[in-house]
Amino acid sequence: MDWDPDTQAMLKVAAGDKQAFAWLFDRHHASVARFAFRFVGDAARAEELTQDIFVKLYRHARSYKPTAKFKTFLFRVATNHCLNEMRRGEYRVARLTAEAPAEEDVGAMRMPGPEGDRPDQALSGRELEAAVGLALKDLSDRERAAFTMCRFEGMAYRDIAEALEASEAAVKSLIHRATLAVARRIEALQAGTVPARSRA
Amino acid sequence: MSCAFEEDLTAWVDGELPPPHRARVEAHLGTCAECQGTERLLRLTVARMAELPAFTPSPSARRELLARVDALPPTWRERFAHLLRPGVLVPSAGLAAAVVLTLLVAGRTRVESPSLEEWDPGALEVAANLELVEDYEVLGLNSSEDLEVVENLHELGVP
Numbered sequence: 001m002d003w004d005p006d007t008q009a010m011l012k013v014a015a016g017d018k019q020a021f022a023w024l025f026d027r028h029h030a031s032v033a034r035f036a037f038r039f040v041g042d043a044a045r046a047e048e049l050t051q052d053i054f055v056k057l058y059r060h061a062r063s064y065k066p067t068a069k070f071k072t073f074l075f076r077v078a079t080n081h082c083l084n085e086m087r088r089g090e091y092r093v094a095r096l097t098a099e100a101p102a103e104e105d106v107g108a109m110r111m112p113g114p115e116g117d118r119p120d121q122a123l124s125g126r127e128l129e130a131a132v133g134l135a136l137k138d139l140s141d142r143e144r145a146a147f148t149m150c151r152f153e154g155m156a157y158r159d160i161a162e163a164l165e166a167s168e169a170a171v172k173s174l175i176h177r178a179t180l181a182v183a184r185r186i187e188a189l190q191a192g193t194v195p196a197r198s199r200a
Numbered sequence: 201m202s203c204a205f206e207e208d209l210t211a212w213v214d215g216e217l218p219p220p221h222r223a224r225v226e227a228h229l230g231t232c233a234e235c236q237g238t239e240r241l242l243r244l245t246v247a248r249m250a251e252l253p254a255f256t257p258s259p260s261a262r263r264e265l266l267a268r269v270d271a272l273p274p275t276w277r278e279r280f281a282h283l284l285r286p287g288v289l290v291p292s293a294g295l296a297a298a299v300v301l302t303l304l305v306a307g308r309t310r311v312e313s314p315s316l317e318e319w320d321p322g323a324l325e326v327a328a329n330l331e332l333v334e335d336y337e338v339l340g341l342n343s344s345e346d347l348e349v350v351e352n353l354h355e356l357g358v359p
Binding site: 018029038173175187 | 206207208209210211214216238241242244245246248249251252253254255256257258261262264265266268269270272
């Protein structure tokens with residue numbers, strides 16, 4: 001059977017080929033790192049998670065079955081690993097208290113410029129980053145995972161469903177809720193109001 | 201949720217709705233001002249995600265990862281595969297074959313050895329007394345038959 005290059009490389013990794021593993025890392029580690037960064041909101045932790053995810057990929061290469069796209073399989077590993085990390089209570093507390101900006105800080109970032117409050121121009125890159133970070137923080141883990149794969153990796157709903165082991169209908173709902181929450185957060189920041197958190 | 205179509209709007213913006221479903225949403229959008237506003241907001245938000253700064257991983261990530269992989273302890277499969285390498289397998293197989301061959305030869309020797317009853321009584325007497333002396337000359341081996349008995353003593357297999 002003709003496999004795509006990623007799958008071929010993964011099958012070589014399963015046979016112990018470290019060069020094939022390095023090749024896969026070169027191709028995909030930036031995507032995994034971006035995903036981890038958006039998932040946990042911390043650059044150093046995202047680097048660690050990315051390393052862990054690829055080590056896990058290497059160790060479990062022999063159990064890989066080329067029935068799905070390699071990237072889907074990779075993001076399933078990445079999502080599960082990040083979810084496990086997020087479920088570790090001490091890490092979640094640390095992230096929420098130390099890494100994300102406080103609501104009032106984000107509100108204070110808003111400095112309306114001469115262009116006024118036009119929604120498409122009012123936020124600086126830093127403000128936008130902070131607003132998105134806060135919105136992602138308030139999402140459920142699965143909403144955050146689905147949103148990140150969709151918005152930052154451009155993955156199709158079907159592939160996201162496979163990565164999350166969920167139905168496409170569920171993914172459609174997750175992405176809608178997440179996108180709307182981010183949209184409302186940006187909208188509120190632009191309006192100079194701080195919305196109530198959607199979740200405790 | 202204020203409108204039954206609202207949850208479909210993001211999938212519609214993302215081009216993820218199947219054609220019949222898409223047509224229904226488009227028809228609804230033409231009549232629902234609230235959904236029109238939500239659709240604009242969603243579309244703007246999706247576009248703004250591209251403005252976020254890209255996260256760039258550390259350039260040392262590859263080297264660090266490969267070092268971690270190299271330091272991993274071997275799995276049992278890798279250990280087993282190591283044992284099957286020709287450099288290990290051939291000498292081991294040769295040794296095993298030699299042991300098996302030796303056992304077979306020894307077994308055959310025992311099977312083919314005659315029982316004590318079949319031996320000549322004179323030969324048995326020589327054999328029985330051989331352990332008492334270290335010099336064969338004292339036995340007064342004069343005949344060729346006696347010499348032959350001594351030469352084949354090892355085949356007796358019994359003291």
